[in-house]
Amino acid sequence: MTAITSTSGVACSNIRSSTHPGIFSVMCHKSLLVLATAAMSFSGAVLSGEIYKWTDENGNVHYEDRPLGDEVQRVDVVSSNTDHSAVQASIQARRARETERAEARSKRGEEEQAALAAKAELEQRAAKCEQSRARMESYLQAHRLYNENAAGEREYLDDAGVMQARDRAQAEIQKYCD
Numbered sequence: 550m551t552a553i554t555s556t557s558g559v560a561c562s563n564i565r566s567s568t569h570p571g572i573f574s575v576m577c578h579k580s581l582l583v584l585a586t587a588a589m590s591f592s593g594a595v596l597s598g599e600i601y602k603w604t605d606e607n608g609n610v611h612y613e614d615r616p617l618g619d620e621v622q623r624v625d626v627v628s629s630n631t632d633h634s635a636v637q638a639s640i641q642a643r644r645a646r647e648t649e650r651a652e653a654r655s656k657r658g659e660e661e662q663a664a665l666a667a668k669a670e671l672e673q674r675a676a677k678c679e680q681s682r683a684r685m686e687s688y689l690q691a692h693r694l695y696n697e698n699a700a701g702e703r704e705y706l707d708d709a710g711v712m713q714a715r716d717r718a719q720a721e722i723q724k725y726c727d
Contacts, residue, residue, distance in 0.1 A: 600624040674725050681721035688715050 601613050603621045612624070688694060694711050695703040706714060 600626050678722065678726040681718060681725055685715065685718040685722060688718055 598614055600623070601616045601621045602610060602624050603613070603618060604610050616623075688711070694706045694714055696706065698704050
């Protein structure tokens with residue numbers, strides 16, 4: 550007979566017989582059953598143990614598994630099994646909220662970009678308006694108008710050319726200032 554020690558530390562003897570080789574004895578089964586029952590009952594006692602709450606002189610709240618002192622309150626702890634469908638529903642709801650927040654942030658970002666682009670366009674229009682008005686003012690005050698050709702020489706405009714330049718300046722004012 551050879552002695553075999555189980556993982557729980559209980560020595561069980563192996564019966565060597567030709568009819569049942571390798572089967573543990575009834576004694577080993579009983580001791581393992583007793584150990585398993587004790588372990589489960591002990592773990593249940595730990596899980597359903599009492600919790601005590603007390604406050605120290607600095608106002609800090611403490612929780613302990615045994616009462617310490619006179620100013621201790623027993624806290625009732627209620628536990629239940631986890632509802633996996635409720636957990637999955639909660640996870641899906643959280644993911645949906647996160648997706649909605651991300652979409653809202655993206656939309657706000659797009660709206661901010663559009664607002665910045667609109668503001669830049671307004672500023673650009675205002676600048677072109679001022680340039681157009683200044684050009685028209687110079688056309689009205691100038692005695693003679695000219696254009697520079699490709700060689701860099703001045704070509705003075707006749708009366709029809711001056712009227713066309715003033716009309717183009719007036720059209721720019723209407724385009725950018727109105």
